[in-house]
């Protein structure tokens with residue numbers, strides 16, 4: 170068995186995987202062809218899902234007549250090539266981000282926010298985009314939401330912030346902290362992909378719906394997506410709420426803690 174495949178299987182088993190979904194017939198092609206691979210629920214069951222956001226894997230619903238690719242994940246390759254010098258590659262990404270004008274978010278930014286952390290991190294957190302504090306400092310997750318993420322890392326995971334890597338879907342602040350638009354996320358996608366390829370973390374923790382759309386090409390609700398391990402470029406992905414959401418909805422912290430425990434388990438075994 171290929172080492173990468175063996176590593177992924179071990180990681181997914183640690184997350185509670187018992188079997189992979191069976192391949193769907195060609196008649197179910199379309200948007201579902203690009204769905205992430207999901208696992209069976211692990212120890213933590215997902216919150217109840219409405220009929221509208223029930224998982225689609227294995228569904229017998231008819232495929233839509235046409236498929237418009239999701240720009241959040243347009244053109245993503247199936248596997249990341251090996252990077253010889255991760256430190257140099259991450260530095261190159263930061264330099265290119267600083268000069269980047271690929272999308273309209275460059276117009277109002279003060280500082281670009283490429284990301285920061287250990288080049289050999291086993292855990293990569295991916296958020297949405299810089300806010301006002303990040304735009305001012307050039308560092309990811311330094312505002313109130315960042316302080317909560319620090320608490321999760323330091324108090325919850327017993328790690329240091331510099332032990333993990335923290336990045337965002339877009340590297341420039343969307344005006345008024347709006348959600349990045351699909352064309353902006355698509356324009357910035359190569360930077361995040363290069364960061365993932367350079368770091369090769371054991372697990373990616375997707376913080377919030379924008380990161381989920383970018384990595385998993387999935388529009389379902391967070392509550393229906395939580396509780397399973399997914400995969401991006403051969404790396405397990407755990408989905409949880411964005412810290413900014415937790416500030417507004419403290420009751421959801423218990424769910425995030427369950428998700429973080431899965432992240433730690435995958436990081437230990439990956």
Ligand code: SF4
Nearest residue numbers: 269272275340341357
């Ligand atoms: Fe470039 Fe990304 Fe900034 Fe857009 S958000 S200008 S693609 S670095």
